[in-house]
Amino acid sequence: MADAPDPAKKRFIALTLIRWTGVGLVLLGLLINAGKIALPGIVGVVLVVVGLFDAFVMPVILARKWKSKD
Structure with missing residues (x-):
């Protein structure tokens, strides 16, 4: 039996x-x-702002979205 990939x-x-x-x-x-x-x-300023958003905000948003419901 094949193991299912872990999400x-x-x-x-x-x-x-x-x-x-x-x-x-x-x-x-x-x-x-x-x-x-x-x-x-x-362009540098925009990249810094987008990069900070990606590094600090997006993981939190995605983690909340993916959080399993009890």
């Missing part, structure tokens, strides 16, 4: 990838604002 493992991986993507966006935005990447400063 908690997939959700944990998804949350981790979302967090790391957010961190990457923040770092990219900071590099743009520091002048290391030739893009307008507003």
